[in-house]
Amino acid sequence: MSNFDPDTFKHDYLGTEPDDIQLSINNRLVYTIGKDPYTAVAHDWLQALSYITRDRLIERWMETHRSYYRTGAKRVYYLSMEFLIGRSLNNALLNIGFRENCEEALKQLGLDLEELQQLEYDAALGNGGLGRLAACIMDSISTLDLPGTGYGIxxxxxxxxxxxxxxxQIELPENWLAAGNPWEFPRPEVVYKVRFGGQVMEYQAPDGQRRHSWIEGDEVLAMAYDTPIPGFHTETVNNLRLWSAKASHDFDLECFNQGDYIRAVADKTISENLSKVLYPDDRSxxxxxxxxxxQYFFVSASLQDILRRFLQINSxxxxxxxxxxxxxNDTHPAISIPELMRLLLDEYHLQWRDAWDITTRTFSYTNHTLLPEALESWPVGLLERLLPRHMQIIYEINRRFLLTVTHLxxxxxxxxxxxxxxxxxxxxKVRMAHLAIVGSHKVNGVSELHSNLLQEKTFSDFHEFFxxxxxxxxxGVTPRRWLNEANPILSQLISGAIGSEWIKDLGQLERLQPLADDSEFQQRFLEAKRANKARLADLIMFYMRVTVDPDSLFDVQIKRIHEYKRQMLNVLRIIALYLRICENPDYDAPARTVILAGKSAPGYQMAKLTIRLINDVASIIDSDPAVAGRLKLVFIPNYDVSTACDIIPAAELSQQISTAGMEASGTGNMKxxxxxxxxxxxxxxxxxxxxxxxxxxxxxxxGLTAEExxxxxxxxxxxxxVYESDPELKRIIDMIGQGYFSPEEPKRYHTIVDNLLHKGDHFMVLADYHSYMESDAQMCALYRDQKAWAKAAILNTANMSxxxxxxxxxxxxxxxxSIKPPIR
Known part of the structure; x- marks a missing residue:
């Protein structure tokens, strides 16, 4: 190794010219994948390309973390049960400015970058907006050169x-790791013990202080896997550390020797189930x-890791x-508040007053929901059994807090x-949101309305107290993923008009405002949208064998299926449009393709019934020649980050129709x-x-406002x-309830009708129907004037900074x- 020249190595292996890239890909193909170009299949080339892209991140990644230690920079640790980062390859290529040369190198090898990208699995680390927000947060932390680490499972x-x-809806296993994950680094040396059950022993220390020791119970090992998160056109590459559960003992040798292999590995299987699947519906x-x-597994491992890193350079x-x-990020990691207290009190022997002051000044909490049923609470009995020391600490936090409230x-x-x-x-039950509020120094909502409702309604007592x-x-959303990467056609148009600085400074988009009245730019904007619609139409045909017209209005609602998000209201509108076209061939409305996508939680029967109704309505519309070419309804299955990146650039109308006062923020509306x-x-x-x-x-x-x-x-x-006073609405609901869309099972949707008419219509679907249809008519009037529509669409993009x-x-x-970029 004495003759090793790092500069030569970088030129030969880490070069960025097409010839260097070809050499790197071929080397990885042979020496990492174990294939040669004659036997390699497309996925082998994808893996090789992913590895050589990751190689070009590693040195930046290491230097980023060396600089944090060198400068003693304050760091933020973002704890989230979900990180929906989607696909990593294209994001990394764009962020490090490597894509064009990669594309050329692959072309010379007879490969197509776009086709290879489509083979990558989405990282299945979440199920909705919470995880997509966390991914955007991590991207921005790196792009802004801030010291930060994400922690999850x-x-x-x-x-x-x-x-x-x-x-x-049919639920199938989502084994996203089946083909391996070239973006992660296993860290078998970074392992922490996580305890469950057992008992708490109280004793008197030599200094006379009362101490507690949590003993016995079961232990699970948390092993780290690291994923680099690059910023856009910066040297900063931060880390996403995810924990995988491992058994503390591989198997019971005595049981194995007796021939009972199932019992020998039972504990190992139970332990490793902790990180097997995304957290389940918790009704059982x-x-x-x-x-x-x-929740405790990832919190405990993360806090142990954070304190280890802190103590390397601090005492x-x-x-x-x-x-x-x-x-x-929401209440899922809120158990970290008593966990940090436990560590400070029991492991490092601080006094309660000091430990509590440190804890509250360290934590901050983002609330994401106003729905009472979504505010987590855990049975005290369950906590006492699984986390007995934490329950003691929670009781003591509560006692001291209520003493203060009583005093005032x-x-x-x-x-x-x-x-x-x-x-x-x-x-x-333990109210986890209350614990998060009391144990944090800042609590934030995620939109102005949401934050106001938190302060005035949901947590008004706490707001008055704190x-x-x-x-x-x-x-917010990252413009790198959700415009630059997802919509290259529009991105190129924008960059050609105002330069590419907007990718890192979205305020630059405001320079598009004068172009909203420019007829040439309007036309080019519409052409970009038409190209994206044609691409989505091709994808729908390829994957679903369904034909959609790219010259029709693309009317889109894509989000988790939930009653408060009111896909049901959209269904009523679609049926109304269907009836109006059937009964009046001269009905003046643009040809329309309505696209819905989203998953229902497996145990959420009303949401699953809504999905079935959407598909039944689509079947009736498809089979009726009276609406052919004028109305189409498509439900795209398995909505994920990559699917969103396909749909969003093609959307012309965005349906954001939740019951007022129930959506915390939304990020799909922004994208x-x-x-x-x-x-x-x-x-x-x-x-x-x-x-x-x-x-x-x-x-x-x-629609009604939250106050109304x-x-x-x-x-x-x-x-x-409302039902009796609106003949069209009454007819639609009767059609649903009497089996028009489910003739083989006429009573299929009785539950939906019963909820709307006889159980209070909690989500105000019928109350907002008339206003919704009026709004749809206004939209149609604008869409007929494509110049006016183009102007409005351009102004939407221009004003999203x-x-x-x-x-x-x-x-x-x-x-x-209170963090800043470190001075390197």
């Missing part, structure tokens, strides 16, 4: 792969326990909040009950508007802020009266984390 299987059979007690185990725990910030409000027993960390009614703790940080889709939406979540910035005239607003909904409920809302995740992360960095 390396799920072997994702939520599930969705298939549609006879119109029904078994799934509830697994979900809590998963005084009083400095901990000055060196690290920990962000809780001595005679208000109901206030104590409302603010307690322990819910007493219906069996004792007036400076609650802030708003509106969500669609950024790509030039006009929004039809309620005044909910970030829709309000989008409307303010793009202009009310470029946004189709409908509360008032209507107080006064007594009668959905049956506020919704860059870079702005979101910069606000976190300044208002919450």
């Amino acid at each position: 390396r799920y072997e299987y994702g939520m599930f792969r969705q298939a549609i059979e006879d119109g029904k 007690s078994e799934n509830q326990e697994l979900r809590l185990r998963q 005084d725990f009083q400095d901990l909040p000055e060196k690290i910030a920990i962000q809780l 409000h001595p005679d208000d027993i109901t206030l104590l009950q409302r603010m307690s960390l322990i819910e007493e009614e219906g069996g004792k 007036p400076d703790r609650f802030i708003n940080i509106t969500n 669609l508007a950024l790509n030039g889709a006009l929004t039809m939406g309620t005044l909910d979540g970030a829709n309000i802020e989008i409307r303010e910035r793009v202009g009310p005239e470029n946004f189709f607003t409908f 909904i509360q008032k209507k409920r107080r006064l007594g809302y009668d959905p049956h009266q 506020h919704f860059s995740c870079d702005r979101t992360v910069q606000e976190y960095a300044e208002k919450v984390w």
Whole structure:
């Protein structure tokens, strides 16, 4: 090795010219994949290309982390149960400026980069907006050169792969790691013990202090897997560390020797199930326990890792909040608050007052929901059994907190009950959102409306008690993934007009505003959209064998299937359009393709029934020649990040129709508007802020406001009266209830009708129907004038700079984390 020349090595192996890339690919193909060009299949070439791209990240990655140690930089640790990072190859190629030469090198090898990219599996590390936001946050942290690490679980299987059979959602295993993952680095030397069960022993230390030791129980090992997260056109490459569960003992040798192999490996199987599949629906007690185990598993490993890193260059725990910030992405990681207290008290022997001060100054909490059923709570009995020391600590946190509340409000027993960390009614439960609020120094909502409702309604008592703790940080999306990568046609048009600085500074998009009135730019903008629509039409034909017209209006609703997101309201509108076209051939409406996509939680029967109704309605529309060429309904299965990247560039109309006051923010609304889709939406979540910035005239607003909904409920809302007073709506609901769309099973949708008419229509579907149809008519009028539509679409893209995740992360960095880029 004495003759090793690193500069020569970099030129020969890590060069970026097409010839260098070819050499690297061929070397990886032979020496890593074990194939030669004659036997290699397409996936082998994908793996080789992924490895050589990763190679070019590694030195930046290592130098990034060396600089953090060298400068003693304060770091943020982002704890999230989900990270929907999607595919990594194209993102990395674009971020390090490597794509064009790669494309040329592959072309010389007779390969097509676009085709290879399509073979990569999405990283199945989440199931919705929570995970997509976390991925955007990590991208922006790196792009802004901030010191940050993400922590989560390396799920072997994702939520599930969705298939549609006879119109029904079918859940299939989503084994995204089956072909290996070239983007991760296993770290078998980074392993931490995580304990469950056992008991707490109390003893007196030599200094006379009372101490606690958590002993016995079962141990699981958490092993680290690292994934580099590159920033865009920067030297910073941060780390996403995911934990995989390993058994503390591989098998019971005695049982094995006795021939009972199943029992010999039983403990190993149970332990490793912790990271086997994305956290399950927790309505059964078994799934509830697994979900809590998963949360504590990744939290415990992450905090042990964070403290180990802190203690490498620090010795005084009083400095901990000055060196690290920990962000809780929703309540899933909230158990980390008593876990850090346990470590500081039991392992490092700090006094309670000091440990609590350190803990609250270290943690901050992002709330993502207003729905009571989505605010996590854990049975006290379950916590006492699985995490007995944590339950003791939670009781003590609650005791001290309520003493303070009592001191300020001595005679208000109901206030104590409302603010307690322990819910007493219906069996004792720990309110994890209350724990997260009390244990954090900042609590943020994710849109202006959401944050206001948190402060005025959901957590009003806490806001009054901690007036400076609650802030708003509106969500954002990364323009790298959701415009530059997902929509290269539009990206090239934008860069040709204003330069490419917008990719890193989305505020530059405002320079497009004068071009909204430029007829030539309008035409080019429409042509870019038409090309994306044609591409999506080709994909739908290839994967689904369904023909859609790229010259029709692409009307899109893509999101998790949930009653509050109101796919049901969209279905009513689609049926109304179908009836109007059937009964009036001269009905003046643009030809339309309605595209829906999204997964339902496996145990969510109403959502699954909605999916089936969507597909039944699609079948009726498809079979009716009266609407051929005028109306099409398509449900695209297995919605994920890559599917979103296919659909969003082609969308012209974005359906953001949740019940006002129920969507925390939304990020799909931002992605669609950024790509030039006009929004039809309620005044909910970030829709309000989008409307303010793009202009009310470029946004189709409908529906009751959150305040109007509360008032209507107080006064007594009668959905049956709405049904009886609107003949079209009544007819549609009768058709659904009487089996028009399910003649082989006429009562299939009785539950849906019953919920709408007889169980209060909780999500105000019928209440908003008339306003929704009026908004649709306004949209049609604008769409007929393609110049006016193009102007509105351009202004949507031009005015989306506020919704860059870079702005979101910069606000976190300044208002919450107090971190800056290190001086290298």
